[in-house]
Amino acid sequence: MQLGISTYTYGWAVGVPGNLPLKPITELDLIRKAQAFGLRLVQIGDNLPLHTLPEQRLQALLEQAGTAGITLEIGARGLTSNHLHHYLGLTKKLNARLLRFVIDGPGYEPEISQVIQIIKKEVSFLEANQITIGLENHDRLKAREFAQIIEGVNSAYVGICLDSVNSMGAGEGLEEIVEQLAPFTVNLHIKDFGIQRLPHLMGFQIDGRPAGQGMLNLPWLLHKLAVYNRCQTAVLEQWVVPEASMQVTLQKEEVWAEESLAYLQSFFKS
Template sequence: MQLGISTYTYGWGVGVPGNRPANPLNELDLLAKAREFGLRLVQFGDNLPLHELPEHRLAGLQQLAAAKGITLEIGARGLTPEHLHRYILLAEKLRANLLRFVIDAPGYEPDIKEIIQIIQNQLSVLETKQIILGLENHDRLKAREFAHILDQVNSPNVGICLDSVNSIGAGEGLEQIVETLAPYTVNLHVKDFGIQRLPHLMGFQIDGRPAGKGRLNVPWLLNKLQPFGRCRTAVLEQWVVPETELTETRRKEENWAVASVHYLRQYFET
């Protein structure tokens, strides 16, 4: 399984809503980061929406990635028919074989039947262009609902982008989602995390950790995915706990990325 970085490796550097840096990382900066790590895979998520870039920047991204030997994967949020089709064409343009989608968007939460229909309507296009659609497990839907969607679609060109933490928002833990979704997983988001009881004892706090420093058991996770042979790529994602100043947060994010990639090299191809 090949290891790469993501725009969510550098969430603070790319920019989060309400906290945009004065000098955010752009698409070419992410390619440079990958090369610094000796990695050859970059996944662009919805926090750096590629469809908003002008044509000359998209062409420059594809050309530089090809010149540097870097594989691109792209992603978006909001699985509307129009947005899915837009990103299939964008994946083709950027020669990205994996298209990761978060189904929901602000004000948009399609039901299961609608999700299935939207994907089925684009299946022939996905198959013709040899693009794999990875649905990311996110906060609203349960693992069994994702499994139902994939069983109904029933295509090798559609699977799960398995995030190691997101489903906590749906009340499901890692073991539960892996047992259900491992057979469908086509891409992995390696995101380590910590869970600690708050000092007043009235609840827990869940936040990020550098890879290898939290509760994510990477060898166990890979052993669960390996028998199915569908997951070929993994990207580092980070929930970096912010500092008071954004400059300090970004420095911390970089230090976490360095430590995380160093730890993960023992388990993945680079």
């Protein structure tokens, strides 16, 4: 399994709606960061939407990744037929092999049967171009529903992008989702986390931690995925708890990335 970084490694630096840094990092900055860490994989998620970039930036990304020996993976949100088709074209253009997709979008929550139909229309394209779709487990659907989608499409080129924390939003823990989704997992989002009771004792708070410093049992998770030998790549994602100022938050995010990758690199090939 190959380790990489993502736009969600640097979510604050890329920019969160309503909280944009003065100079957001770009797709080319991510290439340079990967090189500095000795990594050869970059996943560009929906927080830096490639379909909004001009052709010159896409070409520059392709060229710089090629020069640096960086493999690209790309991501999108809102799995409509048109959006999927567009992003498959971008995936091919950028010589990527993985297209990670979050099914839901703003005001868009399709039925499982609709998702299956949308993806099935593109299976011949996936097979011809050796592109894999990884559906990310997210807040609305249960693990069994994601499994139902993968089984309904029934293609070796459609699997799961397994996020280690997202399914808590659907009331499911990591052991539960791994049990059902590990056989289908083609990409892993490593996101460490902590859970703490709020001071008033009326509930819990879930937030991020640097990898290896939270509750994520990474050796166990990697062992579970290795049984199926289908997950080929993993990227670091971070839920960095913000500080009072953007500048301090960005500094914290950088430190977390450094600490996390120092921990993770012993588990992965370069």
